Amino acid sequence: MKKIWLYFTNIYNNAKLNVKLFITMSLIMVTALVFVLGGIRYAFSLYDEQIYAKSSQVLMMSSNSIEEKLKQVEEVSYEIAVDPNIQRILIELQGNVEKYDFYRLEQEIEDLLVKYAGSEKYIQSIYLFDSQGREFLAGSSSNPLNVTEKELALSQAVKYKGENHWMERDGYNGNLTSVRLIRSYENLNFDNVGKLLIRVNLDTIVSDLPKPTGELTGNIVISDGNHVFYSEKGMDDVDTYHFVSENDQGYGIEKINGERSFVNYFTTDFEGWTYWSIIPFNKLFSKITAVKYSLVLVFVLMFIILISLSFNFFSRITKPILELAGTMQKVQNGNFTIVNTLNPPKIYEDEVGVLYRNFKTMIQRIDELIKENYSKQLLIKETEFKALQSQINPHFLYNTLESINWLAIINKQKQISRMVEALGNLMRNSINFKEDIITVEEELEIVTSYLTIQKYRFDDRLKFQLDIPSDFMKCRIPKLILQPLLENSFKHAVETSIYTSVIKLQAYQEQDKLLIRVEDNGPGIDPLILQKVKEGIVKPKGTGIGLNNIDNRIKLFTGEQYGLRIENLLGKGTAITVVLPFQTE
Template sequence: MPMTLQLQQLLLHFCLLRVIEKESKQQAVNDLKSIDQLRSFIIYMKKIWSYISTIYKNSKLNVKLFITITLIMVITLVFVLAGLQYAFSLYDEQIYAKSSQVLMMSSNSIEEELKRVEEVSFNIAMDPQIQKNLLELQGDVNGYDFYRIEQDIEEELASYVGSERYIQSIYLYDAGGREFLAGSSSNPIREIDKYLALNEAVKYEGKNHWMERDGYNQYLSSVRLIRSYKNLNFENIGKLLIRVDLDQIISSLPKTRGEIAGNIVMTKGEQVFYSEKEQMNVVSNFPFRTKKEQGYHIENIKGERYFVNYITTDFENWTYWSIIPFNLMFSKVTAAKYSLVLVFMLMFVILISLGFKFLRRITNPIEDLVTTMQDVQRGNFNVAGSLNPSLVYEDEVGILYRNFKTMIERIDELIKENYSKQLLIKETEFKALQAQINPHFLYNTLESVNWLAKSNKQKQISSMVEALGHLLRNSINFNEDIITLEKELEIVNSYLTIQKYRFEDRLEFQMDIPSNVIQCKIPKLTLQPLLENSFIHAVEPSLGSSVIKLTAYQEEDHLCIRIEDDGPGIDPLIIQKVKEGKVKPKGTGIGLNNIDERIRLGFGEQYGLKVENLSGKGTVITVVLPFETRC
């Protein structure tokens, strides 16, 4: 038996060690995760700082000046406002102490008056004459005897009403429920309130109870069960209800002046049972919740801010609230805050204005130079006349300004001298390139072959010869270098007629040309050599069916014509080597190079051909031209 107990202890010790070890490992894992997260956050913040720093370094001088002055002003304003906020928090605490003191004095005054009413209630319940009359009413009393007792009770109650000025009326009920009234009857108690009050009196068995009704009541009711002390039998012989004018008690309190004056609201729990009339709209939208016996906070009610102070007392566990409009209470403080911010804004505007005025003397000439340099970079050398050296000073910026103007003027002169020569060279190159694809000598021979084919009723041969003749006729015609895409497609259709007879079912040609691009301008004989390239590299080597797609579309201000095949593809390095003459091309070698150079010479270096290899799934050649519908 001892061995078994010892073994159990060892097992328990081992299990505890395992649990501690597991928790330690888990804690270590959590620590590592926290470290990794912190490291990631630091790296991320470094990237953000690097990005912001790069933007700042690359910004213009006036932007840097604006950011620097703004940061200085903002940092200064933050420190000043932080100091003021600390001072204002101390000021808030002083106001809270003052308003709490006032609220405490008010609650003490109210409760003292109510305690006097409680004494009156006790005296009435113990009054020998009242006791005697209530006991007599338990018997069979009517006629004159009842009238006599009624007069005695009302006279006795009237004496008590006069003892306290805040008692509005006293209601006494015998065991049979008959009512006796003393005091003012101008504002009688409601039947529902009377019913609830009498039920509350029974519940508290002779103790005084203040009945609070939900709402904003002017009157507060004290109820008590009257019990007979004759022979100490404590028999229930009646009920007493005293109505107190709470509005009059609060209005008679000493009114404080200045910032800490506020209106009083009384609650029990979250139930409001008294509020001054002018506070009704505010109170109806205010959550009366307390976390401790006393405190203060700022509450936003219907778009307006209020300083709220409260205190909970032991008397019936009531909470007294003081609700003061924030703007009234902190008008001076708010004015000081706004004045300070306004002064800083004015200083900021003045500093920015002076800084920009000084910096403009430096940045304006530099900005003119930057704008002019950008125009020169785009090829416009006529902007030198817009530079006016007389507007700048004789400092380093002025010297740079004048030297740059002189340099641009000299470059412009050189460009004008060589302009006519460059035009002549381009025109000569264009005609030389175009002449490479003009097989003029074959045209007359093809006409004879076509006549012979028709004579022998060889329609296929005749159709092929006519298509080839159409191709040659367009190549011989030098009158039109630029044609519409519609005419270029007629040449393409003639070429396809020949190829369809040649390849028959092995060729599937797809064409998608929108109507909005059909009238765009294009260099003549651009698409036919590209299609011929697709036939050489894609259709001819293939034993199966081949697909060639011809599509056109508009992309911003560019016309893009896309020719796609499903052949083995063309390595872009091979194309580059063909251009450099390092590799001998397949065929004549004038197709792609010819078209690319013609487009670049005619429209600019940003246009031309783009070759895309589809990784063994074919080749895409895109012709990029300006989107123009007139020559």
Template sequence: MKKKWSKFANIYKKLKLNAKLFITITLIMLTTLVFVLGGLQYSFSLYDEQLYAKSSQVLMMSSDSIEEELERVEEVNYNIAVDPQIQKILMELQGNVNKYDFYRLEQELEDELAKYVGSEKYIQSIYLFDLAGREFLAGSSSNPIKKTDKDLAFKQADKDDGENHWMVIDGNNGDLMSVRLIRSYENLNFERLGHLIVRVDLDKIVRDLPKPQGEIAGNIVMTKGNQIFYSEKGINLPKDYQLRAKNDQGYGIENINGERTIVNHIKTDFQEWTYWSIIPFNMMFSKITAAKYTLVSVFMFMFVLLITLGFNFLRKITNPILDLATTMQEVQKGDFTVVHSLDPSMSHEDEIGILYQNFKTMIEKIDELIQENYSKQLLIKETEFKALQAQINPHFLYNTLESINWLARTNKQEQISNMVQALSHLLRNSLSFKNDIITFKEELDIVSSYITIQKYRFDDKFHFQMDIPFFVAKYKIPKLILQPILENTFKHVVESSVDTSFIKLSAYQQEGKLFIRIEDNGPGIDPLIIQKVKEGKVKPRGTGIGLNNIDDRIKLYSGEQYGLKIENLSGKGTAITVVLPAQTG
């Protein structure tokens, strides 16, 4: 962890000022936002708990109100069952009555039932059945009871033996039936007189409940066991959805129709029903969510505002410094003319203006010193180049004159004429100081003249081969770099050998460089000896000018990455490679 922190710290130190400002302000704002949101989240959590408690309280009040109304209906149901007039009529209906008497009794019975229908506003209709199964109705008849529901109600009433039983009608949301068996109370014989069904409009009871306004106004759902028998209009529960109460009272968050929903529940002793309050999450927490988004929006606005103001303020400081740093980088690359492109408006009297002026003055003085020193170095190099080149001319001239003298004394032939012509051409090119840089083709002409002279000197004692591509003939090289190498080869290979010597001159181009290679089959040259000669640790045989001179000239002409490379061949012999830039100018 410490290493990672150290790594981030190093990266931060290398950033530009603008980036550091952005990161610093961002960290400060994010830290502030974390603390603010943390405090608000804690406050909202307390508020959430109050909402849950309040919604549970409202649900409990609603369940009490519903059960209170249903208990009133039970009371009406009981009053009907023990009403003396109604019991009298039912007993008369058990005998043999003609149509007229039946009609009279029917009217009297329905009139009695009508009195009870109007006593409670939530009673939808009252059904009374005598032992013969004849139906007597008071109230609304728009939705008659199905035979299956009626038979089930009779069975349940017989089972409860005079006790009230609340029955849910399947398929009718909020349609309840209070079912009771009517027994005779005359002389306390408790004979069966019929069945009583009181239909109640539960949906109307729920609609008339006093509901609070705002977040805690949810929709009511009622279940018995896991079966939903009533759901308030306004909520659409999936068909396969089941509400399960793990305890008598509680709340939780569930996903209903893809929406997070607050679900409160309370279980009562009344018929073992469970009351549920279904509140969509967005409905309850709409204000809280709006407050959170508003806070984040204000924070982002303040963040952008602070960043903008901070950058505008810092730009007046950092831009001149960045401009100066960029100029310094260009100067580091060797371009001193960029100091003239510095913003002249930065020449005010503050610290940055003084830094600008001092830097500009310093660079101008450095440029003057460099130009002066460069001119002196050019003069020194040119002098060294001329001096090194001049050292070759007497060295070679003496050897050539010795060869001509030897040939004249021994052979006394006309071939001397050809040697003199070759020597004349060679001296004319080597002693001319007019052009220090010539084409590779011109250098090959000098080599050809030199080889002509050596052929007359050594006859068939050596075999010379050239492999030069035509396209390298146009490249420019320093004059007289191949002839001294060939001279060194003849001295150490051809002169000291009794057998025929082989010498090969080849050239090729690779990666922008010109490689000229001279190979022989002589005894070889140890590169360590050459290195020690260059370092002054070993004194060379002869004048010590040849190879060292060529290597120095090439480096003066092209640079330190060019020069001579010496290697001993795997079999026998030496290969000397001249490395030059492949250029025509």
């Protein structure tokens, strides 16, 4: 569970700002909806209890009224059973009675029964049977007892030994029969002299009950155990429901005839009957259901409206921030000009607007400072480049003039003109600062002029080898980097030797680099001394400053990864390699 929580927390923390705000607002709305629905459910439960209390009260009043009317019928039954005239007639009928006497007694007993039948409006008919089973009837003769019911009723009368018993009649909804055994109390012998059956129409009693109005109007059902013997709205409405009460009273929502109904019941001591009140659920809770769904619908509409408004509000906040974050990413990659295109439709005076304006101002200022610093650095490099070039010319011109002077004094030949011509070309190329970057071919013209002069000076003591492919002639290199290297070889290899000196100038390519190598067979240069010269520990002599200048110029032109490589050939000379990018533009 903890891992799952951490997983979703991590997703939430890494989500975009508008997603976080949307999720937070949704959670708040869902939580509120849960509490609202919980409150509605709790209110409905309280309403259910109120409905149960009211319907129970109505049902109890109805049952009390029904049982009160039935008890009045029981009192009539008791009065008939103890009526002295009826007692006398029934005793007389036990003997041998002539037809005339039987007719007289029959008329007399029926008149008495009619009087009792009219005393209660709910009595439908009265059946009186003497000890020999002869039947006397008063009241309505509709729906007469069949043989089976008659036998059951008479047996029930004997079973209860003079007590009143209510018998439900199957197939006749609402027809009840009060049965009682009539016993003779003359001389207190309590002999069985007859049986009394009083038919009652339960519908008449129920129809006279005070009816509730509104939502509590329902169907009254009466059952005896598991047997339903009365339904106010007919047996067809209750055939699909099994009326079984687990407790003496209770309520619930049941499905009857495919319709949800609110069922309330309680059991009384009167014959152990259970009274049921069945109220259609839709009728009972129609208003509440409408209110519930209206509240849910209103809440959903509010949820949609609030989410829409929140989304627009969050977009107003997050859109400039997301745009600002994207711009920061581009600025991080070195693109400072992108901030000039950062123009949202409208910037407010809130915190986001202040952040946006401050960021834009800051990047613009940084860009200005970078451009200013870049311009200054270019100016410094250009100045250093010119200064380094100017350091080479005086020393070279001094050596050249010395060579010309020596040749003129010793030989007095026309070769002087050639040397002077070569010197002129060399001076023109050296002093011309219009182009700092030239091709290899142009640099070799300077080298050729320089070698022309040096060949006249050293004659047979110099052997020069040139190996540069024609494909490299258009490569771009800094001006005056090969001539000082050759000058360095003449200074340290040729001038100090009485033997033939060999100088090799060759070029080759390694991947995207151009390498130009100047190699001589002189005594070589101690790398330790050269390193100390570059660090400023030892003051250089001769052309040592030239090598340092060349290395600095190459680095200014191409970058720190390029420059000079000096190799000591272990007593066989020195090799200096110029490392440049291979480029023709």
